[in-house]
Amino acid sequence: MSDHVPSPEPAVTDGRLLRGARTRRTVTRHAVDVASLEGLEGLSFGRLATDLRVSKSGIQTLFRTKRDLHLATVETARELFVDAVVRPAKAAPAGGARLRSLIEHWIDYAEKPLFAGGCFWAATLPEFDSRPGPVRDALARQRRQWLSLLAEEVRLASDAGEIAPLDPGLAAFQTDAVLNATNTALRLGERGATVRARRVIDGMLTRPA
Amino acid sequence: MSDHVPSPEPAVTDGRLLRGARTRRTVTRHAVDVASLEGLEGLSFGRLATDLRVSKSGIQTLFRTKRDLHLATVETARELFVDAVVRPAKAAPAGGARLRSLIEHWIDYAEKPLFAGGCFWAATLPEFDSRPGPVRDALARQRRQWLSLLAEEVRLASDAGEIAPLDPGLAAFQTDAVLNATNTALRLGERGATVRARRVIDGMLTRPA
Numbered sequence: 001m002s003d004h005v006p007s008p009e010p011a012v013t014d015g016r017l018l019r020g021a022r023t024r025r026t027v028t029r030h031a032v033d034v035a036s037l038e039g040l041e042g043l044s045f046g047r048l049a050t051d052l053r054v055s056k057s058g059i060q061t062l063f064r065t066k067r068d069l070h071l072a073t074v075e076t077a078r079e080l081f082v083d084a085v086v087r088p089a090k091a092a093p094a095g096g097a098r099l100r101s102l103i104e105h106w107i108d109y110a111e112k113p114l115f116a117g118g119c120f121w122a123a124t125l126p127e128f129d130s131r132p133g134p135v136r137d138a139l140a141r142q143r144r145q146w147l148s149l150l151a152e153e154v155r156l157a158s159d160a161g162e163i164a165p166l167d168p169g170l171a172a173f174q175t176d177a178v179l180n181a182t183n184t185a186l187r188l189g190e191r192g193a194t195v196r197a198r199r200v201i202d203g204m205l206t207r208p209a
Numbered sequence: 210m211s212d213h214v215p216s217p218e219p220a221v222t223d224g225r226l227l228r229g230a231r232t233r234r235t236v237t238r239h240a241v242d243v244a245s246l247e248g249l250e251g252l253s254f255g256r257l258a259t260d261l262r263v264s265k266s267g268i269q270t271l272f273r274t275k276r277d278l279h280l281a282t283v284e285t286a287r288e289l290f291v292d293a294v295v296r297p298a299k300a301a302p303a304g305g306a307r308l309r310s311l312i313e314h315w316i317d318y319a320e321k322p323l324f325a326g327g328c329f330w331a332a333t334l335p336e337f338d339s340r341p342g343p344v345r346d347a348l349a350r351q352r353r354q355w356l357s358l359l360a361e362e363v364r365l366a367s368d369a370g371e372i373a374p375l376d377p378g379l380a381a382f383q384t385d386a387v388l389n390a391t392n393t394a395l396r397l398g399e400r401g402a403t404v405r406a407r408r409v410i411d412g413m414l415t416r417p418a
Contacts, residue, residue: 037339039248117339126335129396130246130326140397174409177390178383185382187338188349200383207416 024062027052028076031069035077037117039127040070040135067135074138077120084109086149096162099153103175103201107194110183119183121146147172163205175201233271236261237285240278244286245326248336249279249344279344286329287351293318295358305371308362312384312410316403319392328392330355356381363414372414384410 027048034042034051044066049056063069089101110119117123121143128136150172157163158171178200185193236257243251243260253275258265272278298310319328326332330352337345359381366372367380387409394402 039250039336041248041250123335125393126332126396127248129393136397143393143397170405170409170412173390173394173405174383174387177386180390181382181386184334184338184352187335188345188352196379196382200379203379 020062023054023058024072025076027054027059027062028069028072029080031073032077032080032120033116035073035117036113036115036120036123038123040073040124041127043069043073045069067133070135071138074124074135074142077115078142080114081109081120084114094156095153095160096157099150099157099163099205102150102153103179106179107182107197110179110186111194113186118187119180122180122183147176150175157205164207166205171204174204178204229271232263232267233281234285236263236268236271237278237281238289240282241286241289241329242325244282245322245324245329245332247326247332249282249333250336252278252282254278276342276344280347283333283344283347283351286324289323290318290329293323303365304362304369305366308359308366308372308414311359311362312388315388316391316406319388319395320403322395327396328389331389331392356385359384366414373416375414380413383413387413 030052031043031048034047045056045059045063048054048069049059052059059069063072085102085105089098089105092098092101113119121139125139125143128139147169151168154163154166154171154175155168158166158168178197182193182197185196239261240252240257243256254265254268254272257278258268261268268278272281294311294314298307298314301307301310322328330348334348334352337348356378360377363372363375363380363384364377367375367377387406391402391406394405
């Protein structure tokens, strides 16, 4: 932001920066909703300006390029996901309890849903997984972080005998696969989608290897 | 087609119909590739005309509306999927062998890939699952057909003792979830994605309930 707001007077600058940061946050929060429904390609400066009743040039000044808008949206989605799913689960003891808390918070996140179109990555990874570039890299990195987080709790839970002795990487992959499929089922209005998710994941975690 | 091609002379009409049907097939086959990469919203009459070096008005005459183009594309994807995955698996005996053949052909379908951007439904369901209408209905129907097919083979295999005694609906859902996640992993260039898929699915099908 600093290169957009030259600062003759610190007080004014702070105010402008704050307003800029607030606007930026308002825009990216809305952009996450739009992208969860229509994908990142559903985002344009004009569309966001119309939706939010702000000037297109104002939004353009904040983000400059569509790619920067995409990257800022992806980062906002990550922060909101961390707040809704990862951070609350940290309250539970590491291992089985935290693993189950992560899964429950994920199901809430998709069911509520936190974003208008359900899971942000379920909407944007299929859109960008064939397009090399920084947006795909950011989405893939976030996916790896999420899978690593799951795998680490599986490893601890498995070592402590709180769940079946599972391969952490495989179990994390499988859990994530079921959660994503549950997001699709929820979007399609399938009854019992979350009950099924819990049954399947319980079965996976408790069955002997 | 018949209302687009008035028929004074049957011979000429047949020729025109044939050419129309061929063009239609050429267009939808390409459209499936584009949609697998960019989603159905990536399709426009102009884009397809440019890609295929035919006239935009010709394509417009064949499909009339974008929705009709989407529906024709979805149907072509289904036919090609049936030819590549479902039909060859019918050669295997019903039950465990056919289930494993369906899974192997699916992995081939995603890995090869049959469509430029990998699995067609992995790309289009997340795009349309929040948009009620005939396109979403068609995609959801195809998804249900695929899950039913898997569930039926799980039921037969399970009853025959060829695999673990599993709930057919849950096991079908879980298998499909892992296949979709494998498609994403393949698109992101993750090593060992198909090896992992086979290990996870083998584990699911052979473990005691």
